[in-house]
Amino acid sequence: MAKRRHRRRRKRPLRALLPLMLALLAAYLVFGEFDESDPAQNGNGADSSTASQTADENNGLSENGATQFQAENTDEEELAKRYYYSQLDENRQMIYRELVQGIAEHQETIITKGGDPDVTAEVYGWVYMDYPEYCWINGASHVTGYGEPKNYCEVVPEYTIPAEEITGRQTQVKGAGNDFLSDIDRSMDDYGKIKAVFEKCIRQIDYVKDAPENQTLYSGLVNRQTVCAGYARTFQYLMNRLDIPVIYVTGTTDTGEAHGWNIVKCGDNYYNVDVTWGDPVFAEGESGEYNLPDDLIYYDFLCVSDAEFSDTHQADANLPLPACNADDLEYYRQIGRYMDTFDATQILWEMETDIEETKEYSEFKFATDDLMAQVMEARPELLDKASGYLCSYYGLGSVKYTYSEDTATRKLMVFWQYKGEPSE
Known part of the structure; x- marks a missing residue:
């Protein structure tokens, strides 16, 4: 029995x-948009009453006064793999490329084209979502926007490790990835x-x-x-x-x-x-x-x-x-175990086939809640018959099994144990 x-x-x-990425950005985002007509601002892109946001008017400028934008050297083949990049307009893609390069180089401050800090912060979020290998940022940044005539943003990423540790971390990630993929058959679809x-x-x-x-x-x-x-x-x-x-x-x-x-x-x-x-x-x-x-x-x-x-x-x-x-x-x-009708004979036959092949478990997924309810009602009789078949097939007097019914995913799993008292 x-x-x-x-x-x-x-x-x-x-x-x-x-942490929701955009909520995190909102919590850390610090920006001020320059407006020449606003006397409350001092021309450096931040409220003059907030010392932590005040920027020197020469920030981002070279010796001759030209803005030093972040270089764009990103591999186009790599960019093609990044889904959120593909969803951006041309202007945002330009900012994205500047941010990718700056983060890769662990730049303390990244100068990007365009003076709208909201847009730049948004794009920073897409870079974070697209680049898991940049595991030295946490998704947060401080962005200061400078309107016309300067028209650029300063982005200060929040890095989680010092710059000198990045090369070592990149080596670890690449090596671990190589090990992980070493036995994946590349000829598979x-x-x-x-x-x-x-x-x-x-x-x-x-x-x-x-x-x-x-x-x-x-x-x-x-x-x-x-x-x-x-x-x-x-x-x-x-x-x-x-x-x-x-x-x-x-x-x-x-x-x-x-x-x-x-x-x-x-x-x-x-x-x-x-x-x-x-x-x-x-x-x-x-x-x-x-x-x-x-x-x-x-x-x-x-x-x-x-x-x-x-x-x-x-x-x-x-x-x-x-x-x-x-x-x-x-x-x-x-695997042919998706059931869109209830057929107790078919389910029992599948279980018996698994038992003959000494599979550890039998599993079935049902298309609707009604079908799941039917199999739950029939389950005691089905498992009695299937376990009886296991005893008979392997010459055992009794066996144990475990089952799991998951109504959320409409799935039945039965775990077979092929040990028991021998039949007399």
């Missing part, structure tokens, strides 16, 4: 609050590469709420301990290395928590990917006698459509994101 041990609710991993990197991030990175620098690529790729932002930034960086179009997304979950994830382009379509939620945390068995597989991966958030994703994820409204309408790459469709 089969003995059942079950858990009814999946626990998701804790997610550290991901893009979906195969996306799935392989998704799996490897989950298996090699630990979710640690208080991990150092946990909003950065460095925490995930190098330290291998991070939170949602670090997972997403690591995935973003690795996709860039594989020349797969990728976007870093910030937003909130269905519980109102700040969160970070990705969108990838595969073929002609865009898909949502959440690496953090690919690492499920289940409750221990009632007696602790049976542990779930250590390398279990939760595929519900790999290459999914907005229709599937939007119940649990809401992107920040200011992000110019593409629609993710295709569902052809959703994992359970790929």
